[in-house]
Amino acid sequence: MSAHPHSGPRPVAVVVDGYSAGNFYPAAFAAHGTDVVHVQSTPELIPAMAPPDLAAYRDTVVESDEPALVELLRGLGPVCVIAGQESSVPLADRLSEAVGVPSNGSALSPARRDKYEMTETLRRAGVPCVRQTKTGDPETAVDWAQAGGSYPVVVKPLSSAASDGVFVCDGPDAVRAAARAVLGAPNMFGLPNTEILVQSYLKGTEYIVDTVSCDGERYVCGVWEYEKSLLPSGKNIYNRDILADPDETPVVAELTAYVDEVLAALGVAWGPAHAEVIVTEDGPVLVEIGTRLNGNINAPFHDVCLGHNQAALTALAYTRPDEFRARYAGRTYRRRRPAVVYNTPTEQDGTVESVDETAVAELRSLESVLFATVKYGPGSRIRPTVDLLTSSLRVFLTAPDEATLSADYEKARSLKDAVYRVV
Template sequence: MSSTLPTSPRPVVLVVAPNDRLYRGYCLESVAAVYDTVVITPNPVTWEQGLVIDHETTDPYDHDALLAAGERLAARHPIAAVMTWNETLLVPTAELAQHLGVLTDDPKVLHACRDKATSRKLFAQHGVPSAQSIKVASLLESALAAESIGYPVVLKPAGQAGSVGVIRVDLADQLPAAFEFTTAGANLHGGESNSILVEEYLDGPEISVECVTHQGRTTAVAVTRKEIGFEPYFEETGHSVDAVDPLLAEVGPIARAAVAALGVTTGISHVELRLTDTGPRIIEVNQRIGGDLIGRLVQLATGIDLPRAAADLALGIAPDLTPNLQQAAAVRLLYPEVSGTVIARGIDAQVADADWLAQVSWISAVGDQVVLPPEGDVDVARVGLVVVTAADAAQAAARIEEAQDHITVIVHPASKHLGIAAEAQAAS
């Protein structure tokens, strides 16, 4: 923490918990390129050091500690905006912004986005196509809800993110193990609530719409097409963005309606939908930049800088959403075939030097343990990721497959054991 700090004419933006460099480094880099940036982090700054002018280290999940850290930074800098791209800290960050007297949506709006039961209720009230959903408190209530909705159903925590605790249940005899799996996910740290929902299963391709809202007016700027794996779980294994995706015209109005139903007036929204036989239907609205480098894909494909836009919005400035690129980009998250110990990894030189290969990053080193879903989450299941650019969606799909074909990942299998979640998967 600095004691003597240089003055600057640039506005000062406070970022709460910028997270890891791999997935969110591009966000902080974008904001810091335009604004003086200070951060509140749970650990001493490392990779953030060259991007920030000051910082405070504290537990951002401790309400009083977060406010006190913000006050200390505000005593040293004229804080003009407060923001985060951390899903589980959306509500505390809005409360901090209120405390420091800078622009923010009401924390209740962020809570409505975070709590899926509240979201579903608001979607229904405003006629936004979504999924039938019933909040439950026991296995018996889950069974009654599933019978009412009709199998297959989805069990999910109402207040978690990143598909934590989410599972499809096809048959009644799978429900007890699935309920235990979802309950465990609902009780993990960082959840907005520990409630459980039983929902109608929306069959069809999954997408997201990346939206920007300024003064209550929402612009849908891009569609992200998704790859989902590890059924009956909902692990995201890849994403692609095409600047001229014709689907945007169809799903953009539905995404905007969902954002409006939740009362959002400012910020970036990552709106997830499924393309069903009855039309596009909302899964959820995440009031922040999408994870898994989705914001980076949007910039590579369209030229629109979502992290910069998020900072502009936090300052009350209308962001520049003019696309200056018209191409495609894709990311593939690299999972091994089995859980175990990584003994080799690499990429062939002929692909590593390709001008269309935008990024290759390794998450697991040789000797690391990787654990696939359901026992492991994204933090321990992925070995790496690869990002490509292309002229259009078809070429991006071909290039992502070509890149994967030239990547080697060898894992020595772990000894097999079946937990409750694994039993649920085997039963399906």
């Protein structure tokens, strides 16, 4: 299909590859009387991610010729051209810049997508960051780790997402094996890993810091503490994301000041950003940042515990910038209710014979459980959890008080393995 530039007076927003979290954009823009047009950057949909709901868009454009795409989008006179997910950030940067709408520009796109460039850009700007190297050779990785004189070190792909291919290595053999594993496999977007990133291990508590920017002025819309469990395999898996209360958690102000430096160094003036930061004994250090929505966003859940959500705030920043600045610029969220996102780990290994609907109903009936996503169906292969993608359920919990939330989390823990009957 081609887009129709003259179909009605409603303003238009353009979303490039609205997978997974990007699915929250159409409703967010619709709330501001804005239609959304979808740009699909690949001939076929990318299989690794939750597909876009194309019915929610006014139109879909599948166009691989970039100059032609720019002309077509100019004809729509859009309010913005934004990335629906991580791998589309560079294309959305180029398109928004070429179309002449608010944009972070393409000059620093590599630093916002390639994790090596990201850290080196921070280093040049004097922002605290991790020690690192990149290489296509496992032995060079081992030499760098040995020269640093301390383990563990982290080995991961240069650009992926969802903790895909991240290894914590405690010695040279582990570094060599991890380097070979990453170089021998594609990343989650199906692209080959020709180089790996080797970084010093950051010891400390990890946090998510989510922001939305409007012409260089940002609002912090959520800070979540990552609770992780280190598996025997060396995989450090996410367990719970716990919503921090800025009034009771002094580290939120420290994280905010640090992320402000990161946003400035990376040229982020517009739209959402999702940062992961470890607070070390020397202070906050960036793990990585994506200039797109938090992949764990659930808009109705965030509306309950935060009073807003990142997709809606992004739509506001682009459609009504004056209102966004008046209400949100330079500020930080208030926590309305305690909240947790629980990505359930599993040791189950086999084929899902059936889903126990009684267990699912019991889980969903808990007072704190707003949503619970059952990730596998009958006939699916379930394997022991090694990363975010292989967790067995995603449960969104929020309650008026910590005691209720905590009790329901423990109940969810006890129910998680009853959901799947595995053979």
